[in-house]
Amino acid sequence: MKKKYLSVIVLGALLIGLIAAMTNKEVYPIHNEESLTEMPVVSAKEKYEEALSGGADLCFWYDDASYDTYFMDMAANYYEETGVVVEVNYIDVMDYVGEIYDVTMAEGALPDLYLLSGEELEKAHLYGVAGENRNAESYVGAVAANAITASKCHGKMFGYPLSFNVCLLAYNNQYFETAPESLQAIIDYSDDNEPDENVQYLLEWDAYDPFFGFLFVSDSVRLNTEGVGVLEASYDKSRLEQSMLFLEESLASFSLPLDTVTEESVISDVINGVTLCAIVDSDSIKELGSSAYNIVEFPRLSEELDAHSVALTDMILVNDYTEKVSEADAFAKYLTLDNYASVWDMTGHYPVQLQPGGDAKANVAYSAYNNAIPAPNSHDAGGFWINIKDMITDVIKEQL
Numbered sequence: 001m002k003k004k005y006l007s008v009i010v011l012g013a014l015l016i017g018l019i020a021a022m023t024n025k026e027v028y029p030i031h032n033e034e035s036l037t038e039m040p041v042v043s044a045k046e047k048y049e050e051a052l053s054g055g056a057d058l059c060f061w062y063d064d065a066s067y068d069t070y071f072m073d074m075a076a077n078y079y080e081e082t083g084v085v086v087e088v089n090y091i092d093v094m095d096y097v098g099e100i101y102d103v104t105m106a107e108g109a110l111p112d113l114y115l116l117s118g119e120e121l122e123k124a125h126l127y128g129v130a131g132e133n134r135n136a137e138s139y140v141g142a143v144a145a146n147a148i149t150a151s152k153c154h155g156k157m158f159g160y161p162l163s164f165n166v167c168l169l170a171y172n173n174q175y176f177e178t179a180p181e182s183l184q185a186i187i188d189y190s191d192d193n194e195p196d197e198n199v200q201y202l203l204e205w206d207a208y209d210p211f212f213g214f215l216f217v218s219d220s221v222r223l224n225t226e227g228v229g230v231l232e233a234s235y236d237k238s239r240l241e242q243s244m245l246f247l248e249e250s251l252a253s254f255s256l257p258l259d260t261v262t263e264e265s266v267i268s269d270v271i272n273g274v275t276l277c278a279i280v281d282s283d284s285i286k287e288l289g290s291s292a293y294n295i296v297e298f299p300r301l302s303e304e305l306d307a308h309s310v311a312l313t314d315m316i317l318v319n320d321y322t323e324k325v326s327e328a329d330a331f332a333k334y335l336t337l338d339n340y341a342s343v344w345d346m347t348g349h350y351p352v353q354l355q356p357g358g359d360a361k362a363n364v365a366y367s368a369y370n371n372a373i374p375a376p377n378s379h380d381a382g383g384f385w386i387n388i389k390d391m392i393t394d395v396i397k398e399q400l
Helices: 044-052 065-082 096-105 118-127 145-150 183-192 210-216 237-254 263-271 282-288 325-338 340-347 360-371 381-399
Strands: 026-031 036-041 058-062 086-091 113-117 160-165 167-172 201-204 221-224 232-235 275-281 293-297 310-318
Touching: 044 065, 058 065, 058 325, 065 086, 065 325, 065 340, 096 118, 113 118, 113 325, 118 310, 145 160, 145 310, 145 360, 160 282, 160 325, 160 340, 167 210, 167 282, 167 360, 183 201, 183 237, 183 275, 201 237, 201 263, 210 237, 210 275, 210 310, 210 381, 232 237, 237 381, 263 275, 263 282, 275 282, 282 293, 282 360, 293 360, 310 325, 325 340
Parallel strands: 058 086, 058 113, 201 275
Antiparallel strands: 026 036, 113 310, 160 310, 167 275, 167 293, 221 232
C-alpha cells in the first residue's frame, strides 16, 4: 500500500502495464476402451485473456503494483463468473488523480473505476471523477468503522473500501514476557537487562517516514477537515515540545542507525533478531512470517504522552463520468466485499473486514486500524505531511 501524502500535485510520465502473461496448460486424460487422449484444460486466465483481445466491457486503473496478482486474478474470475471483460491497467504516475481527470476529459477510453488511496478522496471529488457508492448500505456493519469514515467526503460515501495500513509494535517475545506498555518501558528494560550479542538495537523504525513520525506528534495535534479543500492542523504547543523532546531522547537511547535506516532494513533486522523491538506497519506482517516477534497495537510514548497511529485506507472509486455505472458498481463490490478473503494472501494488505478465523496478528491489526486516527483526505493534506516530516527531520539532524 503506497503512502502517497508527499506527492500531491506533481506531474510525471504515464506508464501503462497490460496483462500478457500466459500460464502453462494443464492436461487431463480422457479414457475410453481404444485410446488414451490428453486434452488441454483452458484456465480462467487464458479464457479471460482471449476474451480481452476482442475488447473490454470495463476499464479499471490502479497505481499500486502490490495489487498486481489480486486484480488480475479477480478480473479473470469475474469474466468466468459473469462474462464481463474488465481491462486492468497499472498506471505509474506521480499525479494519479490528475491523470484520471485528464484522460476522463479527453476523447478516448476513460477508467470506469479505479483504486484510490483514501487521503486523495477529496481531490478526486473536487475533480469530479468520484461517483457515489451505490452499495453504501452493504458496507455499514460489514467493514471497520474507520473504513466507512475514510470512504466519505462531505457527508457522502464515495469509496468502496478495500484494505488498510496502520502502525504496530513488534517485540521479541524471547526477551519480553508481556508487551511493553510504552516506548519508555523499552528503555527501562535495557537499563536492567543485557540482551544477547546478536541484538544491536532496542527499537528501530524508519525515522524519516512521516507515517511513523505521526506517532510522535499525535498527542498534540488536532485536525479539522470540515471546510472543502482546507485542512486545519492545530498543535498544543506544550505537548508538542514534550513529544519532540521525547523523540530526541529516544533516538539517543535506542541508538537508531539514522544514516542507513529504512523500512526494509528494519524488517530485515526483525527477521534476523537484531533488534528487540520495531515500529512496523500492518503491510509488513506478511514479510515477518513466523519470526519470534509478537505484534501489538502501538502503545503510549510514556506515562505522560499518548500515541496514536494514523489509519490509511485503499478503496475503489467509480468514475462519475462513466456511462457504465451499474457495471462498474458491481465490479467494485466484487473486489471489495465478495472476495476480501483473498486480499491478504495475494497482496499482504489486510482487508477492512474482520476475517473469520483470522490469526492473532490479523485481529490485532484490525483492532489497531479501528482505533487509529483516519488519515486526512483534504485536498491540501500534502502540506500537513511535509510539515510532520520537517519537524521530525529537524530533531534527527540534532543526532547526526
